[in-house]
Amino acid sequence: MRTRFLLCFYFAFFSFLVTEAQVALPGFDKEVKAFMKRWQIPGGTLALVKDGQLLYTQAYGQADTGIPTQPTHLFRIASLSKPITSLAILKLKEQGKLKLTDKVFGPKGILNTPEYAFTDPRVKKITVRHLLEHRAGWNRTTNIHGDPMFNAVYIAHIMNVPAPTDAKTIIRYVLSKRLDFSPGTKFAYSNIGYAVLGRVIEQLSGLTYEQYVQENILQPIGITDMRLAHNYYNDKTPGEVKYYEEEDSEPVPDIKDEHQLVPFPYGGFNIEAMDANGGWLASAPDLAKLLAAIDGLENKPDILSPTELAQMFKPGGHNRTYALGWMVNRYGSAWHTGSLPGSSTLMARLPDGAAWVVLFNGRHDSPIYFSDLDDLMWRALHRVRNLPIQDLFTSPIVAKKITVEEESYISIPGQLPAEVNN
Numbered sequence: 001m002r003t004r005f006l007l008c009f010y011f012a013f014f015s016f017l018v019t020e021a022q023v024a025l026p027g028f029d030k031e032v033k034a035f036m037k038r039w040q041i042p043g044g045t046l047a048l049v050k051d052g053q054l055l056y057t058q059a060y061g062q063a064d065t066g067i068p069t070q071p072t073h074l075f076r077i078a079s080l081s082k083p084i085t086s087l088a089i090l091k092l093k094e095q096g097k098l099k100l101t102d103k104v105f106g107p108k109g110i111l112n113t114p115e116y117a118f119t120d121p122r123v124k125k126i127t128v129r130h131l132l133e134h135r136a137g138w139n140r141t142t143n144i145h146g147d148p149m150f151n152a153v154y155i156a157h158i159m160n161v162p163a164p165t166d167a168k169t170i171i172r173y174v175l176s177k178r179l180d181f182s183p184g185t186k187f188a189y190s191n192i193g194y195a196v197l198g199r200v201i202e203q204l205s206g207l208t209y210e211q212y213v214q215e216n217i218l219q220p221i222g223i224t225d226m227r228l229a230h231n232y233y234n235d236k237t238p239g240e241v242k243y244y245e246e247e248d249s250e251p252v253p254d255i256k257d258e259h260q261l262v263p264f265p266y267g268g269f270n271i272e273a274m275d276a277n278g279g280w281l282a283s284a285p286d287l288a289k290l291l292a293a294i295d296g297l298e299n300k301p302d303i304l305s306p307t308e309l310a311q312m313f314k315p316g317g318h319n320r321t322y323a324l325g326w327m328v329n330r331y332g333s334a335w336h337t338g339s340l341p342g343s344s345t346l347m348a349r350l351p352d353g354a355a356w357v358v359l360f361n362g363r364h365d366s367p368i369y370f371s372d373l374d375d376l377m378w379r380a381l382h383r384v385r386n387l388p389i390q391d392l393f394t395s396p397i398v399a400k401k402i403t404v405e406e407e408s409y410i411s412i413p414g415q416l417p418a419e420v421n422n
Contacts, residue, residue: 023390025056027383032060035376036360039369041344042244043069044360046377047288051353052300053391054292057285063361064242074240074281075359076229076271077345078338081280085197086132086325087294088213090308097204100129100311105175110200115168118175125183128200131193132324133317137179139188148174149191149277152255152270164231164255164270167195187319191277194325198276209275221293221303226282228275231255233266237281241361243342265342278340284357287347289393291355337370339363346373 036044043061047054059069092098103109105116106124118124122137130136140147145154152164155173159165165173174192181188198209205212210228218226227237236242243265251261252268262268271279293303294312302309313334315323326334332351338344344363349355356377363369 023056023388025058025384025387028056028380029058029060031380031383032058032376035372036061039362039364039366039372040246041360041362041364043073043241043362044358045069045071045073045075045284046359047071047284047357048387049288049292049295049355050387052292052295052297054285054288054393055387055390057288057392069241069361071285072225072239072283074225074237074283075345075361076243076278076340076343077280077282077287077359078278078340078343079191080282080287080336080338080345080347081274081276081278082194083325083336083347084213084217084280084290085194085201085276086312087217087303088201088209089128089132089197090304090312090324091216092201092204094305094308098128098200100127100132102128104128104131104196104200110203111196115172116175117172120178122179122182123175127183128197129316129324130183131190131197131200133319133322134187134190134193135184135317135319136190136193136196137181137183138174138190138192139180139186140190140192141188142180147191149195149274150269152273153253153258163258165273167198167273167275170273171196171199184317187317187322191274194277195274201276217303218290221289223286223289226280226286228279229271229281231267231270231272240281243340244362245342246362246364265340268341271340278338282359284359285393287357287359288355291347291349291357292393295349295353295355297353335374337373339370344369344373346370346377348377 032046035041041061043063045059046057048056057071059071059073061069063069063073093100098110103124104126105111105118109124126136145151148155148170155165155170156163159169159173161169170192201209201212207215214226218224230236233242245264249264252264254260254262254267255270256267292300294309296302296306296309304312312324313326313328315321315328321327321329323334327336328334333348335346335348337346342361342363344360345358347355347357358373358377
């Protein structure tokens with residue numbers, strides 16, 4: 001995320017063309033389409049927020065074969081799930097159910113049951129804050145078998161359980177090994193740490209991770225469509241997009257049967273075990289609504305108190321560029337990216353009240369892909385002379401719900417053509 005501010009924001013008054021329509025930003029959309037063509041991304045959506053208002057939301061390309069993408073389509077958001085988990089943890093703190101200094105494992109830990117037995121005595125030192133800041137002691141880059149969250153079949157064999165493994169079994173497997181470093185001494189991005197936070201939320205709330213987030217974070221701010229993803233295409237949620245691979249991608253072993261080959265996004269990894277670290281489905285407008293509920297502005301109530309919000313975006317430990325579930329910089333900007341086979345995502349929150357979300361149903365393995373994705377919104381915004389003054393959170397362009405029957409032909413007046421190649 002660049003350290004720039006939105007100096008290009010100059011506002012002028014616009015009126016709706018019709019009730020369902022929004023002001024078109026052709027230069028903005030041209031930049032997004034050029035990005036999609038350059039990286040061969042089939043479809044995507046975005047949302048732009050300023051001062052708690054949804055100023056712009058747009059859809060591009062195809063959600064599935066022959067189905068144009070709509071603003072309300074759901075996408076796997078991958079690691080954008082981590083800020084959501086952080087919100088849930090801080091909500092529990094606000095409710096008086098935990099402290100960030102609380103130990104997680106061992107006799108005095110939150111997860112003190114026999115199923116979470118461990119080999120390395122240093123595990124007893126892991127705190128909730130360590131997990132949030134990726135300082136708990138696990139390093140996926142030094143693990144001989146890679147990230148355990150993507151090793152559902154191997155871990156099933158080792159733990160002698162049917163494949164694919166669930167989050168608890170993956171945690172049990174990891175706890176049977178030694179830590180890569182002592183808790184609190186280093187930073188190492190860790191999916192497994194956020195999987196553990198999901199179990200902390202369940203233990204302290206008495207609800208499933210999904211239920212707690214929906215009831216305490218999402219529903220209070222009017223978000224009802226967000227839910228956890230499933231592994232296979234035939235199990236996808238109504239209104240969810242299809243996930244596309246690069247053209248030269250090879251099929252991979254199925255997590256349920258390693259003798260079967262499947263497309264990587266559909267059975268090549270177990271997203272159902274990734275709930276708290278990468279498992280959410282969301283639309284761009286809904287994530288925009290979430291960003292508006294943590295902007296710290298006084299025009300609308302936030303989902304957390306000012307104290308907890310300030311803590312969430314304050315970096316600590318050994319990495320001054322990561323706070324509690326957010327990448328941050330010294331200028332007060334916060335953001336997170338997400339990446340899974342067939343998905344690439346980004347959301348950002350700036351200190352001047354601007355925020356945005358970008359969701360794509362494809363990705364590219366190039367080392368510069370995510371840098372270009374970050375630059376995309378800045379380039380697109382520089383093409384806009386005036387942004388509209390409007391709030392689309394209550395507009396049918398956002399409020400419209402997609403059903404299975406409507407998905408193949410729904411059309412929103414005022415939407416630009418859903419094209420990738422021009």
